[in-house]
Amino acid sequence: MSISLKQIRYFVAAAETGRISQAAVELNVSQSAVTAAIQQLEGMLGARLLDRTPTGVSVTLEGSRFLSQGRQILTAVAEAVRDARHSTDEISGTVRVGVTYTVSGYFLPRHQMRFQSSFPGISIELFEAPRSVVEQALVDGALDVAVLLVSNLNNREDLASQLLLRSARRLWLAPSHPLTRPERVSLADVARYPYVMLTVDEAKHTALRYWTALGLEPRTIFRTSSVEAVRSMVGGGMGITVLSDLIYRPWSLEGQRIELRDLSDEVPSMDVGLAWRRDASFTAATRAFCDFLRFAVAGDSTGRSASSDETRGRTGAIEI
Known part of the structure; x- marks a missing residue:
C-alpha cells in the first residue's frame, strides 16, 4: 500500500489543530476517517507521528520531521496543479x-x-x-x-x-443532557428543551425555515451573534442548539465538553x-x-x- 495525499492531508490537519475532532471538522469528514488515515500512515512509516492525550494530540519527534515534509508535499502538489493551469x-x-x-x-x-x-x-x-x-x-x-x-x-x-x-448541521448539547442517549434525535425532541439561537450570518433566518417547514418552533431562551456565547451556554447545560459542523468545537472557553448528535429530520447543510x-x-x-x-x-x-x-x-x- 502506498502513501496517499489524503493520509498526508489528514495528518497535517490533525497536527496543526492539535485535535482529531477539530481536524475532522475542518476537513468535513468523520473523526474515525482521520484516525484511520493517520494510523495507516504511521503503519507504513513504521513510526508514531502523534501522541494521544486527554485534550487532543501532540506531535512526536518523528511526527515533527514528517510534518515539515508533509507540508512541502502538499505545497508541491498545489504548485503542480497551479502550473498545469496557469502560465509558468x-x-x-x-x-x-x-x-x-x-x-x-x-x-x-x-x-x-x-x-x-x-x-x-x-x-x-x-x-x-x-x-x-x-x-x-x-x-x-x-x-x-x-x-x-x-x-x-x-x-x-x-x-x-x-x-x-x-x-452538515447537527445537534449540540452537554454530555449530561437527556438527548445524548439516542444516536439520532428529531427536531420534535429538540423542541422540548431550552434552545440557544445563533443569529450571525443569517443563522436565525435559516434555522426558522427548517423549523417552520416541520410546523415546529424551538423554545428559544437566548439569541446571540456570538458563537462563543452559544458554546458556553450549551457546554454549561443551559440550552441546546443546532449548528453546522464547520463552526463546531468540542470544548467551550470554560473547558466544558460539547457533544454532537445527528438529526433524524431533513435539515439543510x-x-x-x-x-x-x-x-x-x-x-x-x-x-x-x-x-x-x-x-x-x-x-x-x-x-x-x-x-x-x-x-x-x-x-x-x-x-x-
Missing part, C-alpha cells in the same frame, strides 16, 4: 475578496495562509460584510470574488456560484462556496485564488464537491 511565469496582482463572518472566522484563514505561501506575488484584500453587502459589491465590481455561504445567496440572476464545502458576477472576466491572480481553494477543500466526503449544475456553464472563469 510568476503570477502577481491583487484579488479583492469579499467574505462573510462565518467564512472569515472558521474557513478561510488557514487556506489563505497556504495560498500566500504558494503565490507570494499575489496580494489578497479581504472585505468582511453581511451577505447582502458582499453581493452588491460583487455586482458593482468593487470585489473580484467572494467566499461566503452560497446556501444563503440571494441574487442568483446577476451572480454565479460554485460550491466548495457542504457542512451550510454550504460554503465562491460567488462572482456572471459577466466577470477573471485575472490570472483571481483564477489562481479560486483554483487553489477548490484544490484545498477537495476531499472524499459525500457532497463535498460542487454539483454539475454549480460547476457547469455559469461562466468560464473558474471552470477546470
Whole structure:
C-alpha cells in the first residue's frame, strides 16, 4: 500500500489543530476517517507521528520531521496543479475578496495562509460584510470574488456560484443532557428543551425555515451573534442548539465538553462556496485564488464537491 495525499492531508490537519475532532471538522469528514488515515500512515512509516492525550494530540519527534515534509508535499502538489493551469511565469496582482463572518472566522484563514505561501506575488484584500453587502459589491465590481455561504445567496440572476464545502448541521448539547442517549434525535425532541439561537450570518433566518417547514418552533431562551456565547451556554447545560459542523468545537472557553448528535429530520447543510458576477472576466491572480481553494477543500466526503449544475456553464472563469 502506498502513501496517499489524503493520509498526508489528514495528518497535517490533525497536527496543526492539535485535535482529531477539530481536524475532522475542518476537513468535513468523520473523526474515525482521520484516525484511520493517520494510523495507516504511521503503519507504513513504521513510526508514531502523534501522541494521544486527554485534550487532543501532540506531535512526536518523528511526527515533527514528517510534518515539515508533509507540508512541502502538499505545497508541491498545489504548485503542480497551479502550473498545469496557469502560465509558468510568476503570477502577481491583487484579488479583492469579499467574505462573510462565518467564512472569515472558521474557513478561510488557514487556506489563505497556504495560498500566500504558494503565490507570494499575489496580494489578497479581504472585505468582511453581511451577505447582502458582499453581493452588491460583487455586482458593482468593487470585489473580484467572494467566499461566503452560497446556501444563503440571494441574487442568483446577476451572480454565479460554485460550491466548495457542504457542512452538515447537527445537534449540540452537554454530555449530561437527556438527548445524548439516542444516536439520532428529531427536531420534535429538540423542541422540548431550552434552545440557544445563533443569529450571525443569517443563522436565525435559516434555522426558522427548517423549523417552520416541520410546523415546529424551538423554545428559544437566548439569541446571540456570538458563537462563543452559544458554546458556553450549551457546554454549561443551559440550552441546546443546532449548528453546522464547520463552526463546531468540542470544548467551550470554560473547558466544558460539547457533544454532537445527528438529526433524524431533513435539515439543510451550510454550504460554503465562491460567488462572482456572471459577466466577470477573471485575472490570472483571481483564477489562481479560486483554483487553489477548490484544490484545498477537495476531499472524499459525500457532497463535498460542487454539483454539475454549480460547476457547469455559469461562466468560464473558474471552470477546470
